[in-house]
Amino acid sequence: MENTSTLPVPAAMQVNDLVVGFGSTIIINGLNFELRSGEILGLIGPSGSGKTVTMRAMAGLIPHRRGDITVFGRPFSELSVRERETIRRDWGVLFQQGALFSSLNVLENIEFPMREHLDLSPKLRREVARMKIDLVGLPASAAYTYPTQLSGGMIKRAALARSLALDPKILFLDEPTAGLDPIGAGKFDELIVTLSNTLGLSVLMVTHDLDSLEVACDRIVALANGKLLKAGTLSEMRAASEPWLRDYFHGPRAHNLEG
């Protein structure tokens, strides 16, 4: 019998020679990296280097001009339209501002993707949505509140609950701790780690937050000029000689990582 334990686990996602542009401007120009199964990968780079564009292209939200994206070993380009629709449910996206529907309460926001994609009874849908509220550490009383009534941290958690609505295997987070106070940011990082560990999620986290890299990320990918600058663990990135990485990891804001 074949020993399956020796079979390599395919990467959750692989970005191969990716090119993305808008009009005559090329933003991503031949990018290669992988999101390994079960890891939390931090995506860093100078402002405007294309981190969000990369994340959106990986999530199928914007088209790419060249290259391919592989999802659990399957090239996206080889999938039928139907298969693409199905595979898109394998990931959830947490947008920078949360992007909750302001006219819907938290429960309705979480139920929204379920209405679109799952054939669940209203009762079961509501039950699952309540479970997601609990999963992200929101009180049950948050269910009937509207986004405008929530703090920034609660909005992030509610948006996270919605991104988990379809039980994704991959989570895309766009600057999840931006705008949170340091304590709230730390708790959010811990939540992401707990969710990744307990649900086996593979997470791509676009971030500028050095603390998040230290607390949450298993590896880091840095972009520059539309390409991969370097990928590695935090200690490998800290030891890197590339000028931007040196400034980033050893600048005045990096004091908490020193030592």
Ligand SMILES: Nc1ncnc2c1ncn2[C@@H]1O[C@H](COP(=O)(O)OP(=O)(O)OP(=O)(O)O)[C@@H](O)[C@H]1O
């Ligand atoms: N829809 C769009 N149309 C035209 N240009 C765009 C579009 N989306 C992004 N860009 C451009 O792509 C470049 C990269 O943007 P992106 O948001 O990915 O940067 P980023 O690395 O995430 O930056 P930051 O760290 O500041 O959030 C920017 O110059 C931006 O103006």
